[in-house]
Amino acid sequence: MAVSDGVAKGPHFPYTVRVEPRLETSRWLAPLTSVGALIVALFIGGIVIQLGGGHPLKSYQHILKAAFGSVGVFNDTLVKATPLLLVGLACALAFRMRLWNIGAEGQFFMGAWGASAVVLMPLLSKETPQPIMLAGMLLAGFACGALWGLAPGYLKARFNVNEIVTTLMMNYIATSWTLYWVFGAWSEGGFQMSRMFPKNAWLPRLLDYARDVPAFRGLTLHLGILIGLLAALAVWFIVYRSKWGYEIRLIGDNPRAANYAGINIVRNTMLVMMLSGGLAGLAGMSEISGVVHRLQGAISPGYGFSGIIVAWLAKLNPLAVILVSILFGGLILAGREIQPSGVPRMLQGIILFCVIASDVLLRYRVRVVRRGE
Amino acid sequence: MIDWIVILQAGVATGTVLLFATIGEILAERSGVLNLGIEGMMLIGAMTAYKTAVLLGQPWLGVALGMSAAGALSLLHALVAINLQADQVVSGLATNFVGIGLSLVLGEGLSKAGAISLLPSWTVPGLSAIPILGPILFTNHNVLVYVGYALTPAVWFYINRTRPGLHLRAVGEYPAAADALGINVYRLRYAYVFAGGTLAGLAGATISLAVAPGWFSELTTAGQGWIAIGLVIFAQWDPWRAMAGSYMFGALRRLILDLQGPQILLGLSNPFYFMPKLGFFLQMLPYALTIVILVIGSREALKKRLGAPAALGTPYVRGERGK
Numbered sequence: 148m149a150v151s152d153g154v155a156k157g158p159h160f161p162y163t164v165r166v167e168p169r170l171e172t173s174r175w176l177a178p179l180t181s182v183g184a185l186i187v188a189l190f191i192g193g194i195v196i197q198l199g200g201g202h203p204l205k206s207y208q209h210i211l212k213a214a215f216g217s218v219g220v221f222n223d224t225l226v227k228a229t230p231l232l233l234v235g236l237a238c239a240l241a242f243r244m245r246l247w248n249i250g251a252e253g254q255f256f257m258g259a260w261g262a263s264a265v266v267l268m269p270l271l272s273k274e275t276p277q278p279i280m281l282a283g284m285l286l287a288g289f290a291c292g293a294l295w296g297l298a299p300g301y302l303k304a305r306f307n308v309n310e311i312v313t314t315l316m317m318n319y320i321a322t323s324w325t326l327y328w329v330f331g332a333w334s335e336g337g338f339q340m341s342r343m344f345p346k347n348a349w350l351p352r353l354l355d356y357a358r359d360v361p362a363f364r365g366l367t368l369h370l371g372i373l374i375g376l377l378a379a380l381a382v383w384f385i386v387y388r389s390k391w392g393y394e395i396r397l398i399g400d401n402p403r404a405a406n407y408a409g410i411n412i413v414r415n416t417m418l419v420m421m422l423s424g425g426l427a428g429l430a431g432m433s434e435i436s437g438v439v440h441r442l443q444g445a446i447s448p449g450y451g452f453s454g455i456i457v458a459w460l461a462k463l464n465p466l467a468v469i470l471v472s473i474l475f476g477g478l479i480l481a482g483r484e485i486q487p488s489g490v491p492r493m494l495q496g497i498i499l500f501c502v503i504a505s506d507v508l509l510r511y512r513v514r515v516v517r518r519g520e
Numbered sequence: 521m522i523d524w525i526v527i528l529q530a531g532v533a534t535g536t537v538l539l540f541a542t543i544g545e546i547l548a549e550r551s552g553v554l555n556l557g558i559e560g561m562m563l564i565g566a567m568t569a570y571k572t573a574v575l576l577g578q579p580w581l582g583v584a585l586g587m588s589a590a591g592a593l594s595l596l597h598a599l600v601a602i603n604l605q606a607d608q609v610v611s612g613l614a615t616n617f618v619g620i621g622l623s624l625v626l627g628e629g630l631s632k633a634g635a636i637s638l639l640p641s642w643t644v645p646g647l648s649a650i651p652i653l654g655p656i657l658f659t660n661h662n663v664l665v666y667v668g669y670a671l672t673p674a675v676w677f678y679i680n681r682t683r684p685g686l687h688l689r690a691v692g693e694y695p696a697a698a699d700a701l702g703i704n705v706y707r708l709r710y711a712y713v714f715a716g717g718t719l720a721g722l723a724g725a726t727i728s729l730a731v732a733p734g735w736f737s738e739l740t741t742a743g744q745g746w747i748a749i750g751l752v753i754f755a756q757w758d759p760w761r762a763m764a765g766s767y768m769f770g771a772l773r774r775l776i777l778d779l780q781g782p783q784i785l786l787g788l789s790n791p792f793y794f795m796p797k798l799g800f801f802l803q804m805l806p807y808a809l810t811i812v813i814l815v816i817g818s819r820e821a822l823k824k825r826l827g828a829p830a831a832l833g834t835p836y837v838r839g840e841r842g843k
Binding site: 319 | 556596600604605606607609610611613614615616617618619620621622623624625627628743746747749750753797800801803804807808810811814815818819821822
């Protein structure tokens with residue numbers, strides 16, 4: 148029979164591979180494919196490193212040691228993970244509604260600028276007590292980021308303007324805007340950076356408490372990580388436990404049904420873009436106030452773009468974003484020393500490719516069946 | 521003084537970069553595949569072309585290899601977006617990351633390469649004597665500018681007046697119907713994504729071997745791939761409008777440079793000369809203008825009920841209903 152089909156021309160083999168749609172997916176499958184995709188990506192990356200004349204095993208060993216090898220470097224990994232966490236949340240939230248906010252980088256810069264304006268303009272005087280100063284910076288950072296997200300959100304909601312391109316264009320405008328202030332009014336002695344913030348504008352760090360807890364000596368982890376963790380819980384609650392989150396998910400999954408159900412898509416588009424931008428703005432504030440302590444042109448090694456990958460690898464789950472951002476924090480930290488400098492960037496791209504390619508396993512299953520079955 | 525002829529002439533030269541990238545994206549989108557990886561493909565093209573010219577001294581071979589490299593990268597996007605039916609936005613972004621990363625890795629140290637032989641420039645005898653248009657369109661332009669003149673009407677004719685062009689539109693508008701007619705949807709989409717990728721590579725090579733020779737890592741393209749994606753929407757997927765938009769952006773880039781030069785501007789002292797930091801606002805202009813033309817394009821599309829190819833962004837799954 149097989150021969151009459153004209154299919155089996157070679158030696159007869161009793162089994163065949165069949166790809167068929169999955170009717171249901173089990174809970175553990177999604178995280179499992181993510182991990183699998185990550186492993187495949189590292190393998191491909193290894194091949195590329197090998198071709199480029201490096202040693203893949205040594206490189207990965209180096210990354211592991213440089214990112215997670217001791218309390219000191221793990222501290223640095225967490226510091227790098229903090230902005231990634233907030234930016235990853237920003238992307239995860241917007242992507243859940245299928246709003247492609249790829250402007251987190253610009254919103255990050257605007258958040259940093261807003262927080263700096265509080266200190267440098269100054270909107271609050273130098274003698275402001277630390278909690279009020281930090282609250283002011285937090286608010287300003289969130290507001291500026293939110294504004295930067297709202298503008299494309301408004302255009303999308305009102306005129307159906309493609310948000311992918313607008314959010315990206317807003318990135319370039321935000322960096323130029325920041326540079327204008329860094330080179331101009333806020334420049335310190337003509338250098339491309341502002342003056343150092345006073346201590347009351349610094350987020351508290353673990354090392355500030357080294358006198359009471361000696362183990363904290365030299366640890367630069369700052370309050371920003373707590374902001375990030377709280378934000379993750381908040382976003383998780385909003386998306387999975389609130390009525391608003393239900394609307395967001397419904398619009399993301401089936402906008403037409405959402406429209407028929409009477410959900411206000413225009414308002415939700417603007418609100419989600421605002422919150423998303425605000426979260427990315429918080430990342431900028433936290434980085435400026437917790438790590439850099441001044442405004443300058445180079446405050447982000449592309450956090451906003453890494454956030455996209457973090458969100459996707461976490462399957463848009465806010466709690467999973469926490470884990471993934473720590474992983475990526477390590478990659479960025481260790482990646483700084485890898486030459487040439489494009490390697491971490493490329494590795495991130497390969498990871499993203501493997502993750503989306505692996506999604507196919509969530510929708511289809513591959514079965515080995517007997518011929519003629 | 522600002523010389524408008526010079527600005528427009530430079531606009532045509534610089535705009536040729538955007539023209540290639542935009543027409544490439546139009547071809548891919550007309551077949552129903554959104555390709556957000558243009559920026560990365562342009563960078564790969566620019567790097568490969570420049571590196572070839574530096575190492576082998578062959579700019580034309582550089583153009584060919586740059587186009588091939590970008591085309592190869594676009595096949596990665598095609599595989600994930602067409603066969604694996606992944607989200608085209610995310611796949612495009614991933615292509616971008618890989619393209620940027622790879623070109624930074626392979627372009628390491630390339631920025632220090634000395635003078636190399638570039639693509640030749642031509643002045644068309646006769647046509648260049650036409651007043652105003654002659655100097656703008658036909659004087660001392662690099663060869664690829666003239667390729668752009670030929671490509672635009674050719675692609676327009678191909679899409680709108682030929683049978684393969686009809687198939688292209690069918691695949692982008694209603695792939696299930698096209699499939700029923702015996703058109704191979706997957707193969708055509710692959711072909712046009714690849715064509716778009718090679719054109720993005722050509723755009724990159726135009727930068728690094730002709731318009732702004734050299735390799736300046738990510739600043740080589742500076743977001744022009746993204747502007748091209750915006751231009752496609754402004755152009756309503758039409759090559760002629762893409763040409764107009766591209767040259768306009770090219771002229772704007774040159775105008776921004778020229779505005780910062782003279783001490784006296786329109787009889788007044790030039791603020792951009794005396795306060796160089798205002799230049800940052802000038803640098804925002806192309807990106808702000810992209811947003812403006814997007815709004816114009818989108819409103820127009822709403823009013824005329826024109827729009828993107830109906831199947832743009834949706835993977836075609838044979839045997840599935842409603843797509």
